[in-house]
Amino acid sequence: MKILILGGTKEAGALAAQLVEGGHDVTSSLAGRTKEPKPLAGKVRIGGFGGADGLSKYLVDHQIEKLIDATHPFAKQISENANAAAQATGVEFEVITRKPWQKQEDDIWIKVASLQEARDLIPENSRVLLALGSQYIDQFSKREDVFFLVRMVDKPDQDFPLPNHELLIGKPSADWQQEAKLIEQKKINHIICRNSGGTGAYAKIEAARKLGIPVIMVGR
Numbered sequence: 087m088k089i090l091i092l093g094g095t096k097e098a099g100a101l102a103a104q105l106v107e108g109g110h111d112v113t114s115s116l117a118g119r120t121k122e123p124k125p126l127a128g129k130v131r132i133g134g135f136g137g138a139d140g141l142s143k144y145l146v147d148h149q150i151e152k153l154i155d156a157t158h159p160f161a162k163q164i165s166e167n168a169n170a171a172a173q174a175t176g177v178e179f180e181v182i183t184r185k186p187w188q189k190q191e192d193d194i195w196i197k198v199a200s201l202q203e204a205r206d207l208i209p210e211n212s213r214v215l216l217a218l219g220s221q222y223i224d225q226f227s228k229r230e231d232v233f234f235l236v237r238m239v240d241k242p243d244q245d246f247p248l249p250n251h252e253l254l255i256g257k258p259s260a261d262w263q264q265e266a267k268l269i270e271q272k273k274i275n276h277i278i279c280r281n282s283g284g285t286g287a288y289a290k291i292e293a294a295r296k297l298g299i300p301v302i303m304v305g306r
């Protein structure tokens with residue numbers, strides 16, 4: 087089958103490998119946000135399609151038989167476009183979404199519905215680990231009283247307008263003890279993150295649980 091996977095996640099990469107192994111003609115699509123994406127099985131295309139219409143055109147032009155949306159649970163626009171393009175073209179469509187993390191007994195979670203709400207709930211003069219992509223950081227600049235440890239995979243193109251922050255470039259450790267060490271070293275007393283689910287970013291949640299640190303958790 088000729089399959090297009092909308093990817094950019096660990097799960098999408100695993101799925102591409104599995105489908106290629108099964109003999110399918112697989113193309114993975116990436117938005118192009120990550121500077122050095124991991125190699126993927128099958129073909130790879132990079133960059134936007136130009137909205138739902140552009141994606142529909144791509145599906146028709148490339149005679150795609152099945153579209154799989156395996157994008158990140160917080161990548162809302164591309165999922166809406168995928169749904170619309172599948173409906174417009176009648177191409178077989180599947181959505182693969184990670185389950186959100188579930189709060190465990192010792193977790194201290196402050197559940198919020200948006201990043202703005204998370205920002206406004208940070209106690210005064212806190213030291214916060216901000217585990218978010220660069221496009222979400224600017225809105226935290228209002229909190230001049232807060233120190234932010236900003237962690238992201240790639241170095242951002244521009245400096246952030248946060249008055250008091252440190253930038254940490256790289257992927258999070260999968261080992262909660264490493265995450266706990268970082269939290270302690272940087273004297274972090276709050277974590278802000280979105281409930282992405284999956285294993286790749288979970289170690290900080292485990293570390294927060296062990297250390298009794300509150301997590302301001304943005305729901306889906």
Ligand SMILES: NC(=O)c1ccc[n+]([C@@H]2O[C@H](COP(=O)([O-])OP(=O)(O)OC[C@H]3O[C@@H](n4cnc5c(N)ncnc54)[C@H](OP(=O)(O)O)[C@@H]3O)[C@@H](O)[C@H]2O)c1
Binds near residue numbers: 136156162164
């Ligand atoms: N949001 C996150 O926190 C997050 C975290 C980890 C990984 N990712 C991955 O990063 C990518 C972008 O996420 P986002 O939140 O910026 O997306 P988004 O807001 O839903 O999409 C914005 C636009 O980016 C383009 N786009 C997004 N994903 C694409 C893909 N896989 N292939 C081709 N074009 C894509 C589309 O442009 P056109 O309209 O021009 O087609 C889309 O309209 C996704 O692949 C997602 O799986 C996102």
